[in-house]
Amino acid sequence: MTTLVPFIGLAADRRSHASFSRSFRLLAAVTSALLWLPRFWKTRKDLAALAGMSECERRDIGVTAFDIENMLALPVDRDPTEVLARVVDDRRHRRES
Incomplete structure (x- = not known):
């Protein structure tokens, strides 16, 4: 009968890598929460x-007052600037089509 014994160094390396990865994820989560x-x-x-811009200035960049109202209604953990940029980009692509 043959018994297979795993290489001890390999198992120890996996554990330390998993521990490092877990620590890094925890640090990233704490940093994100603080910032x-x-x-x-x-x-x-x-x-x-x-919102303080005139309607003409907002029209130049492709944003409406309704868009700003919608961004203020988003949950506080979402970045409204990313969503607004996507809305403006979609509107621009529809106009070009």
């Missing part, structure tokens, strides 16, 4: 600047 509030205030400031 959430500054990101939130920056995006709200950007939306306030867009």
Whole structure:
């Protein structure tokens, strides 16, 4: 009868890699949580600047007042600037088609 014994160094390496990966993910989650509030205030400031523009200025960049209202209604953990950029890009592509 043959008994197979795994290489001990390989198993130890896997455990340390998994531990490092778990630690890195935890660090990334903590960093993201700590930086959430500054990101939130920056995006709200950007939306306030867009809301303060005239209708003509907003039309030049492809944004309407309704778009800004929709972005303010998004959950606070979503980045409204990414969603708004997608809306403007979709509108531009529809116009070109």
